[in-house]
Amino acid sequence: MAKTLDEQLAVSGKIKLADYDSRATTGFDGGKDDSAKSLTLLGEELSDLQERLYANGDAKISDRKVLLLLQGMDTSGKGGIIRHAAGLVDPLGLTITSFKKPTQEELKHDFLWRIEKGLPAPGKIGVFDRSQYEDVLIARVRQLAEPQEIERRYDAINEFEKKFVESGGVVIKCFLHIHSDDQKERLAARLEDPAKHWKYNPNDVNERMLWDDYQRAYEIAIERCSTEWAPWHLIPSGRKWYRNWAVAALLAEKLRGLNLEWPPANFDVDAEKARLANT
Amino acid sequence: MAKTLDEQLAVSGKIKLADYDSRATTGFDGGKDDSAKSLTLLGEELSDLQERLYANGDAKISDRKVLLLLQGMDTSGKGGIIRHAAGLVDPLGLTITSFKKPTQEELKHDFLWRIEKGLPAPGKIGVFDRSQYEDVLIARVRQLAEPQEIERRYDAINEFEKKFVESGGVVIKCFLHIHSDDQKERLAARLEDPAKHWKYNPNDVNERMLWDDYQRAYEIAIERCSTEWAPWHLIPSGRKWYRNWAVAALLAEKLRGLNLEWPPANFDVDAEKARLANT
Numbered sequence: 001m002a003k004t005l006d007e008q009l010a011v012s013g014k015i016k017l018a019d020y021d022s023r024a025t026t027g028f029d030g031g032k033d034d035s036a037k038s039l040t041l042l043g044e045e046l047s048d049l050q051e052r053l054y055a056n057g058d059a060k061i062s063d064r065k066v067l068l069l070l071q072g073m074d075t076s077g078k079g080g081i082i083r084h085a086a087g088l089v090d091p092l093g094l095t096i097t098s099f100k101k102p103t104q105e106e107l108k109h110d111f112l113w114r115i116e117k118g119l120p121a122p123g124k125i126g127v128f129d130r131s132q133y134e135d136v137l138i139a140r141v142r143q144l145a146e147p148q149e150i151e152r153r154y155d156a157i158n159e160f161e162k163k164f165v166e167s168g169g170v171v172i173k174c175f176l177h178i179h180s181d182d183q184k185e186r187l188a189a190r191l192e193d194p195a196k197h198w199k200y201n202p203n204d205v206n207e208r209m210l211w212d213d214y215q216r217a218y219e220i221a222i223e224r225c226s227t228e229w230a231p232w233h234l235i236p237s238g239r240k241w242y243r244n245w246a247v248a249a250l251l252a253e254k255l256r257g258l259n260l261e262w263p264p265a266n267f268d269v270d271a272e273k274a275r276l277a278n279t
Numbered sequence: 280m281a282k283t284l285d286e287q288l289a290v291s292g293k294i295k296l297a298d299y300d301s302r303a304t305t306g307f308d309g310g311k312d313d314s315a316k317s318l319t320l321l322g323e324e325l326s327d328l329q330e331r332l333y334a335n336g337d338a339k340i341s342d343r344k345v346l347l348l349l350q351g352m353d354t355s356g357k358g359g360i361i362r363h364a365a366g367l368v369d370p371l372g373l374t375i376t377s378f379k380k381p382t383q384e385e386l387k388h389d390f391l392w393r394i395e396k397g398l399p400a401p402g403k404i405g406v407f408d409r410s411q412y413e414d415v416l417i418a419r420v421r422q423l424a425e426p427q428e429i430e431r432r433y434d435a436i437n438e439f440e441k442k443f444v445e446s447g448g449v450v451i452k453c454f455l456h457i458h459s460d461d462q463k464e465r466l467a468a469r470l471e472d473p474a475k476h477w478k479y480n481p482n483d484v485n486e487r488m489l490w491d492d493y494q495r496a497y498e499i500a501i502e503r504c505s506t507e508w509a510p511w512h513l514i515p516s517g518r519k520w521y522r523n524w525a526v527a528a529l530l531a532e533k534l535r536g537l538n539l540e541w542p543p544a545n546f547d548v549d550a551e552k553a554r555l556a557n558t
Binding site: 055058059079082083086087090091092094096098129184187188191194195197198199200201202205208209262263264265267269272273275276279 | 334337338358361362365366369370371373375377408463466467470473474476477478479480481484487488541542543544546548551552554555558
């Protein structure tokens with residue numbers, strides 16, 4: 001039996017990111033020219049699936065909700081996925097949360113405090129642009145917390161995600177995998193194009209100088225937090241078209257798996273037809 | 280000189296809604312078959328315009344923001360516009376707020392309290408699915424407030440919108456105009472299709488029975504609150520394709536009018552190129 005995309009892209013245990021090809025097109029039958037049409041078709045299906053999810057939440061007959069969590073180095077494509085994959089569904093059904101440097105208020109609480117506030121309600125698809133993982137990634141690389149606190153966080157994240165899943169949530173964690181050369185090329189392109197200067201921050205190069213440390217931090221996060229209930233997926237993101245397709249396809253696969261029916265009428269259909277006819 | 284769509288669709292003063300054709304296609308050169316292509320082209324332009332707005336907000340060099348406010352009778356197409364017009368831009372740049380029956384908490388405050396919380400931040404396009412106008416529409420028709428309180432609200436709304444405009448905001452108020460027969464047909468279609476039963480509520484027919492009262496309440500709201508800084512637009516919404524195109528085109532026209540440039544680099548571009556090359 002053919003493997004699902006979920007199975008093909010899932011990663012767990014001790015892995016070496018350097019062993020993965022950032023330009024792979026795992027599970028996609030064709031090349032860039034075929035991807036636009038595939039994405040359009042996927043968009044139509046996603047639109048229907050998302051509406052079913054929303055309808056069930058709206059009718060309060062289901063607690064299902066989906067969290068699409070995006071992590072990756074600068075330029076790996078978190079924004080591109082929000083625009084081109086999440087953007088395929090009705091924006092009313094989305095809640096997008098971008099996690100930036102924590103505010104003073106946020107720092108007063110446990111690191112999961114602000115994360116919990118961003119979780120999607122029943123019927124919604126939540127998108128995390130960065131996430132709780134920053135607290136074991138940049139926090140580890142830049143030593144923003146004590147080692148024992150970082151250790152505690154891996155377990156806390158696993159518990160947190162388990163609780164969300166037990167409450168009807170589906171978690172889709174995507175690590176957008178690019179090669180260091182991909183990033184160099186993309187940052188250079190931003191510097192060449194005045195319409196992209198606003199996306200560039202000199203700090204991006206500072207972070208880039210710690211590339212190997214970040215890759216290691218991601219490997220540890222995957223080892224510690226790719227669980228049965230919330231596995232990590234490695235999305236080869238060297239080709240933008242594949243990256244967008246893969247995340248959209250993964251989202252569709254998960255939504256399809258929920259087997260959501262349209263909510264039944266909670267009123268007498270014939271009586272309402274008669275009432276309407278009389279107006 | 281050709282009138283802008285803004286000018287063609289703006290309404291103010293004493294008007295009779297019954298005089299307006301819900302199936303008009305004001306400002307659109309062609310029919311339904313031409314609209315899909317037009318909407319696609321408009322989507323590309325909107326996407327660029329929205330990104331400029333977002334970039335300026337992100338760079339903190341502009342306080343511009345846009346509020347798209349949608350009002351109309353049940354089935355007039357507020358949801359359809361969010362999906363098909365607002366859905367053309369990057370969802371990260373949107374903040375959508377649906378105003379339902381006020382909660383106990385909301386009722387403790389002035390009616391504009393919850394509205395203010397939904398206003399878009401600089402760089403964002405806010406969409407209001409219903410709005411402050413419910414407080415002079417259903418509130419008037421269903422007598423949910425004293426007459427003098429309703430009177431006070433028209434002025435309060437004008438002041439509120441003026442303040443938003445003075446702070447860099449653009450307000451696009453759209454009344455989605457349908458004929459009573461359009462609504463009957465659309466409600467009947469919802470009752471015929473089990474995939475649409477979740478959208479139907481028996482209360483929709485109760486409200487429909489007060490059709491004339493609601494039309495009158497809209498006429499008064501337009502008379503009192505179509506101001507120079509925040510005019511009302513009447514969007515003929517008997518044809519869904521025109522309705523979606525008109526709102527998208529109005530939004531594009533307003534964004535175009537902001538003449539937003541890409542934010543200039545706030546760093547030394549050549550120095551950064553050199554730094555990047557060395558990594």
